[in-house]
Amino acid sequence: MAILVTGGAGYxxxxMVWCLLDAHEDVVVLDRLSTGFRWAVAPEAKFYEGDIGDSELLNRIFASHDIEAIIHFAGSVVVPESVADPLTYYDNNTVxxxxxxxxxxxxxxxxxxxSSTAAVYGTPDGNGPVNEAAPLRPESPYGSSKLMTEIMLKDAAFAHDITYTVLRYFNVAGADVHGRTGQSTAGATHLIKVACEAALGKRNGIDVYGADYPTPDGTCIRDFIHVTDLVNAHLRALERMRAGGSSIVANCGYGRGFSVLDVLHQVKQASGVDFPVRIVERRPGxxxxxxxxxxxxxxELAWEPCHDDLNFIVRTSLDWESRLSRRNTY
Structure with missing residues (x-):
């Protein structure tokens, strides 16, 4: 049987495709290549270029392959962009x-x-780690669009014979430890990606959006998880459902936060480059x-992280950024 990975050409x-192939799974990829790259898809995977909203294409894929599970990544992910263009996000992520x-x-x-997001929580109450029972108060159309999909899955599973796992990502970063893939999108907004580009001279420094937040250094705090640990969580989720596990919602993070300035210091230290940092106004959302x-x-998933180290996350990101330079991707 095969696994369909939507958005399988993206970061x-x-x-995920490489992780599944390493586990000897049969993989089918569907991606419209709006932000992903055909070369990023492992050659052993069967690839279809198209949109997840194309029911005729999906029917052809299901007729051609014995699909056991769908791992759904396809969607739009930039919070400020969702605030500026909410209807596109509700269409692409929800409809x-x-x-x-x-x-x-x-x-x-x-x-x-x-593939859901911690953005469904908005700003949690208090300063401690947020668990899955926390109030769901998304502060952007991005978070709301993901929460709507969670609700649809829950209702569909109640009415039909389908089991789901919702994984709420915190901040994903890093790159494949074997150098096979990484964050490759030009103009990406991920903090570590942008900082690595600045360190390698691809950007003229980096903007920090607000330094007046109620945190120790005034900048926002996030829980950064290495992408390899993240996709391994998806594999564990699949294994759990195959073993008879029921539907579940679970956070994907390490339980430890770093501020924006903490991250930039780590990138500067790892790269040896003191790139410019500009403090600008806060962003909405x-x-x-x-x-x-x-x-x-x-x-529940018997998941154990292997790369819970900010320095390792940054170094794999820098290594991948250097590989991209040699590919002349931009």
């Missing part, structure tokens, strides 16, 4: 996910793993501090 999706879920139900797909409580994922 996290391409790592099209609804079409994908409907096609999966019709094809009697057994398992569904959904940015929460103050979001750190995961990972107890559920470690308990």
């Amino acid at each position: 996290i999706g391409s790592h 099209k996910s609804r079409a994908l879920i409907a096609s999966a139900v019709k094809a009697k797909i057994k398992y569904f793993v959904f 940015d929460a103050v501090s979001v750190v995961a409580d990972p107890m559920r994922i470690t308990r």
Whole structure:
């Protein structure tokens, strides 16, 4: 049987494809290549270029392959962009996910793993780690669009024979430890990606959006998780459902936060480059501090992180950025 990976040519999706192939799974990829790259897809995977909202294409894929599970990454992910263009985000992340879920139900797909986000929490109460029972108060259309898909999955699983796992990502960074793939999108907004570009001279420094937050150094705090640990969590989720596990929602993070300035210091130290840092106005939609409580994922999925180290995350990011320079991708 095969696993369908939507958005499998993108940053996290391409790592997932390699992870599944390393585990000897049969993999099918669907990606419209709006932000992903065909070369990022492992050659052993079967590739289809197209949109998750195209029900006819999905029907052809399901007819051609014995799909057991869908791991759904496809979607738009930039918080400020979602504030400026909310309807596009609701279309791409919610409406099209609804079409994908409907096609999966019709094809009697057994398992569904959904790429959600800590943005569904908004700014949590208090300063401690947030668990899955925390109030869901997204502060951007991006977070709201993901929460809507979570709700659709829950209702679909109640009415139909499909089991799901929702994984709420905190801040994903780093690159494949074997150098096979990484964050490759030009103009990406991920903090560590942007900082690495600045360190390698691809950007004229970096802007820090607000230094007046109620945190020790005034900048936002985030829980950074290495992409390899993240995709391994998806594999554990699939294994758990195959073993009869019920539907579940779980955070994906390490339970430890770093401020924006902490991260920039680490990138400067690892690269040896003192690139310019500019403090500018806050961005709309940015929460103050979001750190995961990972107890559920470690308990229910038997997941253990292997790369819980900011220095390692930064170094793999820098290594990948150097590889991109040699590819002349930009």
